[in-house]
Amino acid sequence: MLIFFIMPSKKLYIKTFGCQMNVYDSERIAHLLAARDYHPVEDPDEADLVFLNTCSVREKPEQKVYSTLGRLRALKRKKSKLIIGIGGCMAQQEGETFLRRFPHVDFVVGTKEISRIGELLDELEVYGRRGLAANLSGRVDPYVRLPFFLPASKVVAFVSIMQGCDNFCSFCIVPYVRGREVSRPSREVVEEIRSLAGQGVKEVTLLGQNVNSYGQTSAGEMDFVGLLGAVQEIPGVERLRFTTSHPKDLSPSLIRTFGKFPKLCEHIHLPLQSGSARILQRMNRKYSPEEYLEKIHDLRRSCPGISITSDMIVGFPGEKEEDFRASMEMIAKIGFDDLFSFKYSDRPGTRAARFDEKVPEEIGQRRLAELQTLQRMITQEKNKAWEEKEAEVLVEGPSKAHPQENTGRTRTNHIVNFPRENLAPGAMVRVRIQRVYAHSLRGEIV
Ligand code: SF4
Numbered sequence: 001m002l003i004f005f006i007m008p009s010k011k012l013y014i015k016t017f018g019c020q021m022n023v024y025d026s027e028r029i030a031h032l033l034a035a036r037d038y039h040p041v042e043d044p045d046e047a048d049l050v051f052l053n054t055c056s057v058r059e060k061p062e063q064k065v066y067s068t069l070g071r072l073r074a075l076k077r078k079k080s081k082l083i084i085g086i087g088g089c090m091a092q093q094e095g096e097t098f099l100r101r102f103p104h105v106d107f108v109v110g111t112k113e114i115s116r117i118g119e120l121l122d123e124l125e126v127y128g129r130r131g132l133a134a135n136l137s138g139r140v141d142p143y144v145r146l147p148f149f150l151p152a153s154k155v156v157a158f159v160s161i162m163q164g165c166d167n168f169c170s171f172c173i174v175p176y177v178r179g180r181e182v183s184r185p186s187r188e189v190v191e192e193i194r195s196l197a198g199q200g201v202k203e204v205t206l207l208g209q210n211v212n213s214y215g216q217t218s219a220g221e222m223d224f225v226g227l228l229g230a231v232q233e234i235p236g237v238e239r240l241r242f243t244t245s246h247p248k249d250l251s252p253s254l255i256r257t258f259g260k261f262p263k264l265c266e267h268i269h270l271p272l273q274s275g276s277a278r279i280l281q282r283m284n285r286k287y288s289p290e291e292y293l294e295k296i297h298d299l300r301r302s303c304p305g306i307s308i309t310s311d312m313i314v315g316f317p318g319e320k321e322e323d324f325r326a327s328m329e330m331i332a333k334i335g336f337d338d339l340f341s342f343k344y345s346d347r348p349g350t351r352a353a354r355f356d357e358k359v360p361e362e363i364g365q366r367r368l369a370e371l372q373t374l375q376r377m378i379t380q381e382k383n384k385a386w387e388e389k390e391a392e393v394l395v396e397g398p399s400k401a402h403p404q405e406n407t408g409r410t411r412t413n414h415i416v417n418f419p420r421e422n423l424a425p426g427a428m429v430r431v432r433i434q435r436v437y438a439h440s441l442r443g444e445i446v
Pocket residue numbers: 165166167168169172173174175209210246
């Protein structure tokens with residue numbers, strides 16, 4: 001008689017902090033660990049391995065990582081076999097310190113060492129050794145070594161086209177923790193997207209810290225417009241997006257692609273950061289408010305109705321009241337569809353952290369509240385214009401908050417919820433918008 005022993009699969013909980021780049025990395029990590037029989041769960045208490053994919057771009061997510069680690073210490077006391085791993089920008093930056101400060105952390109893996117996660121687990125499981133892999137130099141892009149993978153029914157996907165950044169904005173830690181800019185070969189990007197399209201993906205977002213400069217540091221490589229053109233030709237892909245763009249590299253030819261490439265959606269996220277020329281200079285952003293306005297004008301001329309979102313920082317060191325007013329004026333003048341706004345906080349290791357003339361906390365708070373009030377009014381006004389209009393919506397699946405409803409996005413990246421009618425994810429429907437909210441629209445299929 002043959003007796004089969006079926007090993008129960010192990011459970012993986014990944015908590016992702018920060019940007020889309022981390023979301024993308026988390027998907028790759030889940031895939032690597034699936035090959036080692038780890039299956040995702042929603043509850044850390046159930047997990048055999050908890051992985052925190054961290055972010056050090058702002059202070060708040062960093063604090064959240066530390067408080068989560070505190071909770072995990074208690075969990076590990078109850079479940080001594082629990083494995084805890086740390087990845088992302090904080091892992092890259094802190095490295096060894098993490099292992100020293102948190103004895104309950106088993107391994108730390110940097111942003112360019114993701115493909116070594118299996119090695120670290122082997123060290124731990126076979127030799128009981130805690131491990132660190134956080135080298136930035138001399139690494140090739142680990143993504144290319146991973147087979148392409150998608151959970152079933154996924155219709156939108158992010159694809160990394162480059163890593164790192166060369167811009168060194170004075171407030172930003174990214175160039176130090178993600179390294180210098182490296183573009184992935186276009187051939188591999190196209191191949192990955194073909195594979196995703198074959199698995200049912202309809203919408204692709206090309207991802208990088210500064211996608212506009214794609215290919216510039218790789219001899220013989222196509223530029224970003226060329227890459228968009230190549231992706232636009234892939235059968236099965238119906239929508240194309242990209243993020244993030246640096247205004248200084250938003251070329252006239254890239255602006256012209258909006259309205260010219262039918263699959264390219266009418267939305268751009270273009271971080272402004274400040275409306276004051278003096279502060280932009282201190283931020284090392286390399287554009288003036290006037291140049292930014294000109295790009296907005298050109299975008300709207302090339303693609304009327306394009307939705308434009310942005311990032312703003314208030315309370316940057318040296319920001320005076322008139323600088324803040326300049327930011328408010330720019331916001332009012334441009335009328336962003338939405339805005340992600342933050343109060344400046346020092347990121348150790350950046351140039352701005354060493355700047356003097358720090359803005360007192362209460363002034364930063366007040367400016368942030370004022371700016372957010374203005375943007376809320378603008379967003380409300382913009383969203384109102386959607387009432388009774390029809391929009392093409394790509395169905396992504398049931399809404400998380402209201403599973404009896406479907407959720408999807410317009411080409412302008414507005415979230416739309418509408419009653420479910422046995423629609424499979426990936427369906428493209430027309431929805432008449434009936435109600436507008438602060439962060440979503442609601443309608444009915446036409
Ligand atoms: S462009 Fe500036 S803000 Fe964006 S990742 Fe690079 S350094 Fe950071």
